[in-house]
Amino acid sequence: xxxxxxxxxxxxxxxxxxxxxxxxxxxxxxxxxxxxxxxxxxxxxxxxxxxxxxxxxxxxxxxxxxxxxxxxxxxxxxxxxxxxxxxxxxxxxxxxxxxxxxxxxxxxxxxxxxxxxxxxxxxxxxxxxxxxxxxxxxxxxxxxxxxxxxxxxxxxxxxxxxxxxxxxxxxxxxxxxxxxxxxxxxxxxxxxxxxxxxxxxxxxxxxxxxxxxxxx
Amino acid sequence: xxxxxxxxxxxxxxxxxxxxxxxxxxxxxxxxxxxxxxxxxxxxxxxxxxxxxxxxxxxxxxxxxxxxxxxxxxxxxxxxxxxxxxxxxxxxxxxxxxxxxxxxxxxxxxxxxxxxxxxxxxxxxxxxxxxxxxxxxxxxxxxxxxxxxxxxxxxxxxxxxxxxxxxxxxxxxxxxxxxxxxxxxxxxxxxxxxxxxxxxxxxxxxxxxxxxxxxx
Numbered sequence: 001x002x003x004x005x006x007x008x009x010x011x012x013x014x015x016x017x018x019x020x021x022x023x024x025x026x027x028x029x030x031x032x033x034x035x036x037x038x039x040x041x042x043x044x045x046x047x048x049x050x051x052x053x054x055x056x057x058x059x060x061x062x063x064x065x066x067x068x069x070x071x072x073x074x075x076x077x078x079x080x081x082x083x084x085x086x087x088x089x090x091x092x093x094x095x096x097x098x099x100x101x102x103x104x105x106x107x108x109x110x111x112x113x114x115x116x117x118x119x120x121x122x123x124x125x126x127x128x129x130x131x132x133x134x135x136x137x138x139x140x141x142x143x144x145x146x147x148x149x150x151x152x153x154x155x156x157x158x159x160x161x162x163x164x165x166x167x168x169x170x171x172x173x174x175x176x177x178x179x180x181x182x183x184x185x186x187x188x189x190x191x192x193x194x195x196x197x198x199x200x201x202x203x204x205x206x207x208x209x210x211x212x213x214x215x216x
Numbered sequence: 217x218x219x220x221x222x223x224x225x226x227x228x229x230x231x232x233x234x235x236x237x238x239x240x241x242x243x244x245x246x247x248x249x250x251x252x253x254x255x256x257x258x259x260x261x262x263x264x265x266x267x268x269x270x271x272x273x274x275x276x277x278x279x280x281x282x283x284x285x286x287x288x289x290x291x292x293x294x295x296x297x298x299x300x301x302x303x304x305x306x307x308x309x310x311x312x313x314x315x316x317x318x319x320x321x322x323x324x325x326x327x328x329x330x331x332x333x334x335x336x337x338x339x340x341x342x343x344x345x346x347x348x349x350x351x352x353x354x355x356x357x358x359x360x361x362x363x364x365x366x367x368x369x370x371x372x373x374x375x376x377x378x379x380x381x382x383x384x385x386x387x388x389x390x391x392x393x394x395x396x397x398x399x400x401x402x403x404x405x406x407x408x409x410x411x412x413x414x415x416x417x418x419x420x421x422x423x424x425x426x427x428x429x430x431x432x
Contacts, residue, residue, distance in 0.1 A: 108401075182415050192404070214427070216422060
């Protein structure tokens, strides 16, 4: 099975994806700026779910080792974290979960000149990296609660069709239904939907509102 | 029950909403630029579903008579159709279903300087009109097929909370679940979701993909 690296993997969304993908049988390489922190979180994940093949490393090692590299980093850290990793990511599938969120009631998204966080990422990483945008609206709360089966749709956008298929398969393997949302520029819509869903969680006092597509 | 006017009501979405709201018991006033055409379509609707209280009139009369006025007009006709109706709409709830769609594969939305079609409408009509944005992703195909029960969610955005409640009730009365999506500016997200759903219908060769919110 493909090795999945998660860069910035020690936050809630990174941990949640590590848990779910690891439990589905993928070897996980969890990256953080500090390898100590990554090791600590990897151990926590192993304690929570013994049957996971996971290792904590620094982000650079994670970029090198993953067949697929998932980014769960803040939008404002894109440049800082990724500039040193560009060469290591060359040719790989990089999955962006980032939303350029402006907190508020309701939260909104920044006007990113490139169109969306994922399109900005493509510019930072260059055209030989296969950027795929996915997993935005799947809340960390849902990912981390391993007592509950994960379900729901996740929209997947990208310009490289085979890379998009790989990410759709990852989604399907953890119980979600990956749906092809179109080219990478559609990510601007996916990212806005995330802000919408966060706003609805606040308004309806919920934690895990999701978006499903019917009659597909 | 509140009288519902539909301006530009002779297109597929207008007819579909007239059918569903009429069948739910609301008196319907169907407006068109030409009252002859409105009368013809109103008669067709009566033939399709005998139990509907519906009348065809010109758009000006429809604007005057409706307690709630639904717009199913093309984005590019907003100014032409609505400038003459401004006074008649003063103080009323006006429901905008418009998307500034750019056809294509995938379809996208225009960058409307006001933020969205609904926000542009609010500027055109002035601040004493209660603009509510809704019913975007409910396909005409689903609305018109009266053999099938309508179901699914419709997101409702607006700055006037009581007006938004009225529109949520309209949605609920025809079998949908109206959800409060937030202030009117969220309409930019709702309108983009429509383009996304149209693109998914093309990609998956479907006609009536819908968007549902889970765990609300």
